[in-house]
Amino acid sequence: MTLHEVLMMQPPYSKRTGLDKALDKAEAKGSLAALSLLPGPWAEAQTREDKLRLLELDWMANQEGIQLQLYAAYQERYGDKGLGSNIAVPTVVMHSKVTEKVSPDKEPSPWDSAIVQRVMARVILADPADAERVARIHVRKEPNFGVLMDSVISTTDNEHWREQRQHLVEAFLPLSSLAKILPVSLARAKECANRLGKMAEDGPVDMSDFLLHEAQAQLQLALLGAPESLMEETNAGIRKTFMFHPEAKLGVLSNAMKEIMKVAQEDQTLGLPSDGCPVRGPLSRALQTGKFHASTDYGNLLLILFAGHDTTGHTMTWLTFELARNPDIQKKVQEEVDQFFRCLNGRDPTYQDLSRFDVLDKCITETLRLWPAVANGTFRQLQFSEELSGQGGKQVTLPKGTLVTISNWCRHRNPDLWGQDADNFNPWRNFATEEMARVGCPMAAMTPQSARFSPFAHNPRSCLGKNFAQMEMRLILSYLFHKFEFALAPPYDALADTTIKASDTNPKNFRGINSGGTMGPMDLEHGGAVSDNERYLAACSEILGDKLGSEPESLRRAFTEKGVQPGMSNLIQTCLKRKRPAWMFQTVFCESCRFANLKIGMLRTDTLYESCEGEFVSHRGDQAGLHGSQVGASACVQTFATACVCS
Numbered sequence: 185m186t187l188h189e190v191l192m193m194q195p196p197y198s199k200r201t202g203l204d205k206a207l208d209k210a211e212a213k214g215s216l217a218a219l220s221l222l223p224g225p226w227a228e229a230q231t232r233e234d235k236l237r238l239l240e241l242d243w244m245a246n247q248e249g250i251q252l253q254l255y256a257a258y259q260e261r262y263g264d265k266g267l268g269s270n271i272a273v274p275t276v277v278m279h280s281k282v283t284e285k286v287s288p289d290k291e292p293s294p295w296d297s298a299i300v301q302r303v304m305a306r307v308i309l310a311d312p313a314d315a316e317r318v319a320r321i322h323v324r325k326e327p328n329f330g331v332l333m334d335s336v337i338s339t340t341d342n343e344h345w346r347e348q349r350q351h352l353v354e355a356f357l358p359l360s361s362l363a364k365i366l367p368v369s370l371a372r373a374k375e376c377a378n379r380l381g382k383m384a385e386d387g388p389v390d391m392s393d394f395l396l397h398e399a400q401a402q403l404q405l406a407l408l409g410a411p412e413s414l415m416e417e418t419n420a421g422i423r424k425t426f427m428f429h430p431e432a433k434l435g436v437l438s439n440a441m442k443e444i445m446k447v448a449q450e451d452q453t454l455g456l457p458s459d460g461c462p463v464r465g466p467l468s469r470a471l472q473t474g475k476f477h478a479s480t481d482y483g484n485l486l487l488i489l490f491a492g493h494d495t496t497g498h499t500m501t502w503l504t505f506e507l508a509r510n511p512d513i514q515k516k517v518q519e520e521v522d523q524f525f526r527c528l529n530g531r532d533p534t535y536q537d538l539s540r541f542d543v544l545d546k547c548i549t550e551t552l553r554l555w556p557a558v559a560n561g562t563f564r565q566l567q568f569s570e571e572l573s574g575q576g577g578k579q580v581t582l583p584k585g586t587l588v589t590i591s592n593w594c595r596h597r598n599p600d601l602w603g604q605d606a607d608n609f610n611p612w613r614n615f616a617t618e619e620m621a622r623v624g625c626p627m628a629a630m631t632p633q634s635a636r637f638s639p640f641a642h643n644p645r646s647c648l649g650k651n652f653a654q655m656e657m658r659l660i661l662s663y664l665f666h667k668f669e670f671a672l673a674p675p676y677d678a679l680a681d682t683t684i685k686a687s688d689t690n691p692k693n694f695r696g697i698n699s700g701g702t703m704g705p706m707d708l709e710h711g712g713a714v715s716d717n718e719r720y721l722a723a724c725s726e727i728l729g730d731k732l733g734s735e736p737e738s739l740r741r742a743f744t745e746k747g748v749q750p751g752m753s754n755l756i757q758t759c760l761k762r763k764r765p766a767w768m769f770q771t772v773f774c775e776s777c778r779f780a781n782l783k784i785g786m787l788r789t790d791t792l793y794e795s796c797e798g799e800f801v802s803h804r805g806d807q808a809g810l811h812g813s814q815v816g817a818s819a820c821v822q823t824f825a826t827a828c829v830c831s
């Protein structure tokens with residue numbers, strides 16, 4: 185099993201055991217210093233109760249996928265530059281931490297890490313100049329992607345990042361790699377248009393699911409060189425696991441990874457440009473030839489299976505959604521793609537041909553602005569102290585180690601940067617030259633970016649897969665808009681003329697759900713919001729007052745009628761009374777298959793407090809039938825279950 189699969193067994197809301205202690209520790213360690221330097225909700229939190237409520241709301245908003253909208257509401261309420269205000273928020277983070285005691289007979293190593301929760305301050309950088317500068321010079325990541333081990337996206341060691349990046353980048357070179365694998369991508373794009381035609385015969389199609397499937401297919405077939413049968417077998421299962429779908433099955437993701445690794449190891453026809461043979465499945469080849477530790481290869485495959493499909497699938501879904509809402513623009517795209525195919529006069533497009541698009545380019549760029557699939561942008565931890573813009577234009581100095589989120593959401597939606605129509609889809613807006621992608625030429629390697637726009641993050645730690653994403657999106661979308669006209673089916677048709685605002689904190693309204701790292705559309709057919717949003721609504725209304733209209737009042741009444749006091753502190757206290765054991769993980773690597781085994785250990789919460797200084801880990805292992813004997817107070821952790829995929 186992968187750690188991601190184990191996390192899938194967690195309840196939607198973590199048990200808040202120890203939040204009080206964690207807050208004490210954070211205050212004692214100075215981890216909340218940024219909260220007094222920048223505007224934000226903390227200044228209004230008069231009592232300890234208020235502070236705990238803020239932390240609980242932040243956690244719940246995260247679980248609901250609405251955290252960025254909440255931050256936008258904070259910016260409008262507490263900052264003096266609206267969505268352009270740098271603010272600071274208190275938050276509960278999940279950080280990976282090298283564990284000293286995970287195995288008594290073994291020295292700690294970077295990949296023996298546990299996921300720990302801490303209370304910390306997070307700065308949301310929204311001032312465009314500050315955002316760009318910090319992204320470019322503070323390359324060090326926050327350690328919040330522990331599930332991905334020490335992969336290129338997650339490593340906090342800048343040298344290790346550089347080595348991986350230099351090695352993997354060859355698979356994404358526009359002319360020497362992508363142009364060579366385009367025929368595989370193209371064949372799948374044609375197939376996808378046929379597939380949609382058949383599906384549409386039975387009525388409306390869930391385009392989000394369809395496009396996520398196609399993006400996963402493109403990734404496996406073209407970049408990883410996997411056989412079609414393996415792709416079809418694993419596609420849906422991998423996606424369900426990543427989205428914590430209720431039908432997701434344990435072991436599906438790890439078995440798929442094992443099979444894909446096997447192909448990468450055994451298929452002699454795979455090649456990178458530098459191998460001097462035809463380029464095929466270049467990314468699989470790159471994953472095999474890096475000479476990195478197995479934890480790095482494992483993390484990179486896991487990362488690529490997720491980031492390589494989810495981002496692109498969501499971007500294409502948002503684009504289709506916006507064109508369905510804007511039939512005039514859709515018509516212009518259709519005219520352009522029809523003309524594109526006419527010019528080809530029956531031959532297949534090449535990579536260079538993709539440079540002919542203009543309207544489609546503009547629509548993709550506008551989609552990346554309005555609905556940035558990676559809406560969080562990037563998470564950094566300051567490598568040295570940094571001066572940036574505070575309230576009233578005053579410069580403030582943030583200490584080294586401060587957590588900084590260079591969020592795309594607020595900068596991409598800021599009317600001061602984009603005009604009063606910032607919440608609307610307008611591909612004709614005045615994008616700067618450096619914001620537009622150039623696809624199909626050597627310049628395609630450039631990252632589309634500016635101070636106000638960074639859908640793929642800023643260089644040097646920008647997206648590695650952007651060139652592939654730009655290529656596959658143009659292929660898929662040109663075939664789809666050549667063949668089909670898209671309209672919104674019920675219940676989505678009700679959204680035809682609505683403006684979806686960046687700071688709408690009501691989880692019941694249609695919105696982007698930013699969960700698991702990417703922002704996809706809310707599913708109106710299967711219950712809408714993720715979970716439990718009455719608690720979120722009540723907490724949100726306590727903190728943002730009238731932001732949610734009258735609804736919270738009726739909820740409050742409903743709570744009172746049932747004899748339940750609304751307010752998060754009750755929930756926290758209830759959890760505190762129930763002392764539950766917690767879980768810890770260690771991943772070790774099999775000598776023969778270099779693949780991961782996950783060891784699952786159980787911790788006593790009281791022991792954990794002593795050993796981990798107020799940090800806590802909690803998982804619902806008991807619900808997954810992973811019972812083990814509880815260890816004595818003297819030992820910190822006992823490994824009792826090993827899930828090996830090499831058998």
Ligand code: HEM
Pocket residue numbers: 336337338349403407487488491492493495496499556557558561562563638639640641645646647648649650652653
């Ligand atoms: C529209 C599609 C995509 C968008 C909007 C996107 C966006 C991003 C963003 C914002 C980051 C920075 C994240 C962070 O710092 O935490 C990133 C990193 C990354 N992306 Fe993408 N991505 C897309 C497609 C892809 C694809 C198709 C792949 C692989 C096949 C990929 C692979 C990566 C990798 C490996 C990194 C880490 C780079 C590093 O840290 O040096 N992405 N992406």
